[in-house]
Amino acid sequence: MVKQIKSYSISIRRNEDSYMNFIIEMDNSLTVIDALDEIRKKIDSSITYRHSCHHGSCGTCACIINKKERLACMCFLNEFEDNKIIIEPLTSFKIISDLVVDISTMINKLEGSTYLRESEIGKDSIKPNGILNWNRFENCIECGSCVSACPVKSDFIGPANLASIDREISKQTDEKVIKNLKNKAFKNNGVDACDKHYLCSKVCPTKVYPGKHINNLRKIKSKN
Amino acid sequence: MTHNNNHVVIIGGGGTAIAIMYDLCLRGFKVTLIEKGELTSGTTGRHHGQLHCGARYAMGDKNIAKECMIESAILRNIAPNAIEYNMGMFVALNDDDMQYKDLFIQSCLDADIPAREIPTSLAFEYEKELNKNIKASVLVPDGTIDPWRLAISFAAGALKTKNAEIKTYHEVISINKKFNNIESVTVINHITHKKEIIKADAFINAGGPWSGKIAKLADIDLSVSPSPGTMLAAKKRISNMVVSRLHKAGDGDIIVPQRQLTIIGSTQWISDNPDINRVPQEDIDFLQQSAIDIFPSFKYLEYHTAWAAARPLFGKHNNTEDVRNLSRDFATIDHKINDNIDNMISIVGGKATTLRAMGEVVSDLLCKKMGLDIQCQTSTIILPNYREYYRRGYNGQTN
Numbered sequence: 001m002v003k004q005i006k007s008y009s010i011s012i013r014r015n016e017d018s019y020m021n022f023i024i025e026m027d028n029s030l031t032v033i034d035a036l037d038e039i040r041k042k043i044d045s046s047i048t049y050r051h052s053c054h055h056g057s058c059g060t061c062a063c064i065i066n067k068k069e070r071l072a073c074m075c076f077l078n079e080f081e082d083n084k085i086i087i088e089p090l091t092s093f094k095i096i097s098d099l100v101v102d103i104s105t106m107i108n109k110l111e112g113s114t115y116l117r118e119s120e121i122g123k124d125s126i127k128p129n130g131i132l133n134w135n136r137f138e139n140c141i142e143c144g145s146c147v148s149a150c151p152v153k154s155d156f157i158g159p160a161n162l163a164s165i166d167r168e169i170s171k172q173t174d175e176k177v178i179k180n181l182k183n184k185a186f187k188n189n190g191v192d193a194c195d196k197h198y199l200c201s202k203v204c205p206t207k208v209y210p211g212k213h214i215n216n217l218r219k220i221k222s223k224n
Numbered sequence: 225m226t227h228n229n230n231h232v233v234i235i236g237g238g239g240t241a242i243a244i245m246y247d248l249c250l251r252g253f254k255v256t257l258i259e260k261g262e263l264t265s266g267t268t269g270r271h272h273g274q275l276h277c278g279a280r281y282a283m284g285d286k287n288i289a290k291e292c293m294i295e296s297a298i299l300r301n302i303a304p305n306a307i308e309y310n311m312g313m314f315v316a317l318n319d320d321d322m323q324y325k326d327l328f329i330q331s332c333l334d335a336d337i338p339a340r341e342i343p344t345s346l347a348f349e350y351e352k353e354l355n356k357n358i359k360a361s362v363l364v365p366d367g368t369i370d371p372w373r374l375a376i377s378f379a380a381g382a383l384k385t386k387n388a389e390i391k392t393y394h395e396v397i398s399i400n401k402k403f404n405n406i407e408s409v410t411v412i413n414h415i416t417h418k419k420e421i422i423k424a425d426a427f428i429n430a431g432g433p434w435s436g437k438i439a440k441l442a443d444i445d446l447s448v449s450p451s452p453g454t455m456l457a458a459k460k461r462i463s464n465m466v467v468s469r470l471h472k473a474g475d476g477d478i479i480v481p482q483r484q485l486t487i488i489g490s491t492q493w494i495s496d497n498p499d500i501n502r503v504p505q506e507d508i509d510f511l512q513q514s515a516i517d518i519f520p521s522f523k524y525l526e527y528h529t530a531w532a533a534a535r536p537l538f539g540k541h542n543n544t545e546d547v548r549n550l551s552r553d554f555a556t557i558d559h560k561i562n563d564n565i566d567n568m569i570s571i572v573g574g575k576a577t578t579l580r581a582m583g584e585v586v587s588d589l590l591c592k593k594m595g596l597d598i599q600c601q602t603s604t605i606i607l608p609n610y611r612e613y614y615r616r617g618y619n620g621q622t623n
Contacts, residue, residue: 003505027502029503029505030501030502030503031529034501037499037501038501040261041499041501045260045395045414046412046414046417047414048261048393048414048415049261049262050262050265051261051262051265051269052262052263052264052265052268052269052270052371052372053269053270053371053372054269054270054529054531054533055270055455055457055485055487055528055529055531056457056485056528056529057370057372057482057483057485058264058269058370058371058372058373059372060262060372073529073531074529096415097393097414097415100262100393100415103614104614104615107611107614107615108611108614108615110611114304114305115305115306115370115373115609115610116304116305116308119464122352122464125349125350126346126349126350127350128311128342128350128363130311130365131309131310131311134310134464135308135309135310136308136483137308137370137482137483139483139484141483206483206484207484
């Protein structure tokens with residue numbers, strides 16, 4: 001890829017449904033989050049957006065970029081051939097300011113006794129003293145993209161929540177806890193409320209594929 | 225929660241600022257943290273994520289190495305959900321590296337770091353992709369941090385005391401003095417676009433590489449050199465452990481695996497500006513080659529991204545060659561001493577691994593200045609799960 005400085009037209013949804021357009025010159029190997037930083041630094045210090053890691057692992061910068069849920073930090077400018085980018089906040093969440101949404105409604109419902117899991121690779125390999133399992137963080141970075149993309153409008157606990165239930169069932173050994181988790185998944189607003197659009201899996205930036213977990217829960221349900 | 229009727233304003237929202245907030249809240253202070261963006265949106269979040277046991281610093285600075293060992297063990301205990309603990313390995317690739325091996329192990333042991341050499345055959349059992357020509361391997365208790373989740377675990381701990389108020393998207397635009405005291409700060413709330421004046425008994429500048437700019441608002445000349453570095457991530461996880469090159473600390477010698485990624489860091493240069501908007505291609509090429517030296521199959525991994533972040537180095541530095549040798553220690557500055565301002569402290573420098581210790585040192589200094597004898601409690605209390613940060617109110621909202 002050849003690095004080039006190009007002019008980009010960036011339209012940001014501000015409060016009260018208005019959009020503000022910015023023209024900036026940027027290195028095309030940089031990302032949408034870099035562009036937001038540049039605008040905030042050089043043109044308008046009042047734009048608000050969430051960001052932290054800049055490498056797709058914290059999950060804070062998810063927003064809707066040219067009509068699709070994306071992590072702004074993993075969206076490279078060189079992919080926008082017409083150099084036009086429209087950035088909007090995630091849907092399904094309350095907007096706090098500009099691109100900042102309140103994802104606590106999703107986070108508060110997530111299951112998970114621990115954010116760690118055992119690696120699927122090297123389970124039987126030798127490990128150093130003091131290490132029982134090769135540890136991994138959960139793949140889900142809790143960005144809210146799947147919840148925003150889900151078109152279901154009826155009462156539905158949502159793809160992130162269901163994925164977290166399926167993950168937690170696989171980690172738990174306590175039958176009582178597992179039964180409780182299944183009860184949550186099998187209520188009317190659980191797996192049955194999913195209309196199988198699978199947009200959740202399409203937008204997931206870290207290959208959690210919530211649709212796969214929802215199908216997994218459906219299988220468990222049909223066996224029960 | 226008890227409180228001692230003192231209100232402290234902390235400027236900055238990175239790991240250090242958050243850890244200071246948490247420590248002071250546990251000691252009963254009312255704390256308002258002011259951050260112009262999201263928490264950890266400056267340097268902390270962009271950290272490559274190595275939980276340093278101190279081995280990297282053992283040959284250079286024994287005290288820092290010791291402190292890292294103590295602090296990494298504390299963090300593993302108090303923030304288990306924010307750390308992938310798989311240990312770390314230092315590998316010698318050539319005869320030059322081998323010259324350091326005995327000194328490296330002895331330096332680690334002198335700093336209470338339980339480093340031990342393992343047969344290279346065992347190293348390949350742990351790390352299948354490792355360069356088959358390595359000459360020696362040493363195990364150390366390193367790990368991987370999720371910097372965002374570690375920091376917000378501390379923020380959750382602070383909010384739990386009900387003594388904390390977190391004002392993200394609030395930018396300090398002036399620091400208002402009266403005689404030898406800071407009386408208040410004026411902030412602009414980027415959500416409402418309104419100005420607010422926030423009074424407090426004491427003010428702490430914990431703005432990382434931005435702390436020089438913040439100090440300037442109080443007419444204080446604080447020497448901080450933003451020192452950016454580039455990091456590169458590939459799309460597949462190549463190792464279980466953090467793998468470092470066994471030699472004198474240099475560029476591109478640390479490989480930090482995290483979730484499904486492999487991150488290699490980092491480079492280092494000096495900038496006038498803490499806001500970094502470039503990622504030098506030569507850095508990316510250099511980092512890729514350095515990773516291939518340790519893991520040959522890194523060559524076949526798909527590019528994920530590369531980014532840069534500015535470290536806050538204390539003092540004025542112009543020469544990139546010099547800064548790698550600089551201590552990674554932190555400095556606390558009581559502005560009464562040189563600047564004749566009674567109630568302001570700045571903290572500059574440090575590392576993600578030592579955030580809790582930085583919180584303790586600043587809080588101790590503040591207590592001493594205020595004549596209060598209140599002990600630090602942060603090393604033993606298990607932090608709430610990071611998700612509590614969302615439940616307890618964030619983004620300028622408070623419950």
